[in-house]
Amino acid sequence: MATGTSKQQVGAVERGNRRPSKKFAELADKALDAHGGLLNLWPGAKQTQPWWLEKFVELEAKAQIINEFQAQAIPGLLQTEGYARAVMSAAFPPPVPHDIDEMLNARLERQQILDRDRPPLTLFVVDEGVLRRPASGKSVMREQYKHLMAKAELPYVQLQVLPFDRGVHAAMDGSLVLLTMTHTESLVYAETPGSGQVISDSQIVADCHQRFGALRSLALSPAESLDFIASL
Secondary structure (H helix, E strand, C coil): CCCCCCCCHHHHHHCCCCCCCCHHHHHHHHHHCCCCCHHHCCCCHHHCCEEEEEEEHHHHHCCEEEEEECCCCCHHHCHHHHHHHHHHHHCCCCHHHHHHHHHHHHHHHHHHHHHHCCCCEEEEEEEHHHHHCCCHHHHHHHHHHHHHHHHCCCCCCEEEEHHHHHHHCCCCCCCCCEECCCCCEEEEEEEEEEEEECCCHHHHHHHHHHHHHHHHCCCCCCCHHHHHHHCC
């Protein structure tokens, strides 16, 4: 083949199961006379986000339902520009300002899925610590609280707060995102320091759905959660 790889390997790249090499992207671009179009789509060509996050963002944009629990920060889809900049600036080693600007633009672009004519149904559970941890100054947090309350009023967004006084819970080992792609396909996305992975194993996905259900039942109701955020 023109790319020097087997049909099986090409199929794995097309399905998103295999990360293409830069050489593959270059050969495929040349073979199809794409004039740099395919090469620009190569994960390594985009420096704003690592390739594993790019893969998740692509799936997130296609999901019908998004269930997300966050224990450390406001979910990316609900962050204000000021809050997102503060979170990105806190990384270590410190990123350069130009990189922060590019990452910020990419995150704000992700949020456009909530403005579509047919947005995904999004259900969020956030730990109380997420809301109490200050990012930058009081004005940034005040803006973030107001933004959360506005988004939570949308018919396809549901936000619940998991307060400290509920004690330990089913996701003490970290945050998680569940993507329902179709009525028969769901995926789990989880991050570790410096990386992230999309999990399709049916048993793990089923366990995470049960875990998220347990978190929702333990959390404040959507109305109670809005009152809690307003009190902050």
